[in-house]
Amino acid sequence: MDILKQLCGSLKPLHEAAMEQAAQRISQLTKPPGSLGKLEETAVRMAGITGSLNPDLNKKAVVVMAGDHGVCEEGVSAFPQEVTTQMVQNMLSDGAAVNVFARQAGADVFCVDVGMREELADPRLIARNVRRGTDNIAKGPAMTRREAACAIWTGVETVRELAEKGYRLFATGEMGIGNTTPSSAVLSALTGIPVEANVGRGTGIDDFTLRRKRDVVMEALRVNQPDMTDALGVLSKVGGLEIAGLAGVVLGCAYLRLPVVIDGFISTVAALCATRIAPMSRDFLFASHRSQEKGHAAALESMELTPMLELGMRLGEGTGAVLAFTLLEASIRMMNEMATFESAGISKA
Template sequence: MSRSIMDIAAQVQGPDKTASKAAAAYLDSLTKPPGSLGKLETLAVKLAGITGEIKPSFPGRGVVVMAADHGVCEEGISAFPAEVTPQMVHNFLSGGAAVNVLSRQAGAEVMCVDVGVNAELRHPGLISRKVRYGTANMAKGPAMSREEAEAAILAGIEVVEEAVARGIKCFVTGEMGIGNTTASAAIMSALTGISSLETVGRGTGINDERLRQKVLIVERALETNRPDASDAVDVLAKVGGLEIAGLTGVILGAAANRCPVILDGFISGAAALAAVRIAPDSIHYMIASHVSQEQGHVYLLKELGLEPMLYLDMRLGEGTGGVLALHLIDAACRIMAEMATFESAGVSSGTDGTKPAGKAHS
């Protein structure tokens, strides 16, 4: 390969603190009590730090849906058969999935990437970056080789770079892969030491018996492969998924290009955790859209130190929660671009010379 993941990681810099401070000061000059727009103000300051602009806008936004299959499905850990993965890819490409509907509402482009689907897929709208035809069964050995994990990460980085060249400056992480909550739970347990009893959830809606089986499979995969917790690429290779590694690349690529990346749910969170272990400053470019019903997600967000914006009891994946958060991104940007200042509106500030501190402006 002409470049390494660490080359990209080295490009990831911390936020622009000058822009963040300027944005915070500007927010306090607007016609409202300081801090009264809550998380929208926090988001506006973060976007300024990411982009270096006090009044950023993101007319070009893309949802990267990474798709791949998982060999561990042969252990019966999902309520749906593995054939659903390629079937859903066709659904994305025809515009019929939930993420397509919500992306149309949010004015976002859906980029569907085949990084490891266990089927021959051909479509003019498909981005083909297939590394291999699904992972091996991680309960019996490594899911893939280290070289394959690296190739999947680099595929995600390249998809972002190509999109940035077309004017897309804001990204949402999406995925499709039957069995990927199992791999995500294994990644999370490997990187954090949190028990599989807490990281494993019901995924597609499995019953209690399958849930117990799923916990055992994750434990067996960790025992069999002994992934190195200090090496995120080793963890992705041994107990991860091609689409999860691809999303790790999407996050790293967005951070290296100073673009915000909106995380969806549990699988995106596992990819984000791997990205942070590879490039710690990438955390500054991540925005947590929501907290899903998958039980491990709340622990993942705590591990990342990210506060979700939405609580909608969602657990679909695809990038659906992340797309909904684009509306909040737009709201924060429009507050900065369109709201009047006390001076421009001729509104009196507080009696001590500061802005009003109460809920009313009277």
């Protein structure tokens, strides 16, 4: 835990000089001021993150953290728990939606077992299992505080290892049947948002199961009494191993000054945890899309993040984050490849 505190204490703010230079460059491009909207804001912040107006984003990584949840025994998901392992195998075989979108974006998908219940012997899987799934949060804490910290550190180390291989743009993804339930509990615990306004249908559950899911989240909060000022404690009491792992991915990117695009509800709750642990990490985040999952908009608003896309998606896996890669790259190309009024010989008003 001490090393995690050291990492968070060593985060540095955005490069103000690079941001000013980017803003000045954009103001000279052949277009009305502000006419490219959020692409302009994105380009300026990318300069602040990387310290460069033209960062190398050729190597892109989607980090999919996988974990299982003891709360599934409460019947909160439309799918059985073994689907976690089956879907991870599908990703490793390049058959999932995130693989399809990643191929289009020129990105590589890395699956990390941070908390799967079943051991999966596959050399393509990054095996970093902290424990074989969480305990049932409706009956007690999901894991120990130390296990939550270890899962966070797994995310940090994954980013470090991939950065050493040249990856410079990251996306967060997850796989874990039942994980919208702990995500809802974490969101309510950290923000005070009522459970009724937070819990959604996840994998597409019916009305009866939705009511059951809400009751389970309320029971988890009652039993565990998480402290909203202690994000690590919230994760250990009502969170999940893959949620903690993704929080670590965000912290690792912030430490190494690398942009990270967050995906849907679970990834956004993980990012919220990261920003509560180290507030400065928020500057390194880009929100990809607003999903249909009920609590996602509230999670984004709690960090004052505006998503780039709204496509009615609720799959997870990192699918929305990968789609947003193109927009980040477009913002950089816009800043560097558009003509200026002077170079094009166009009169500026």
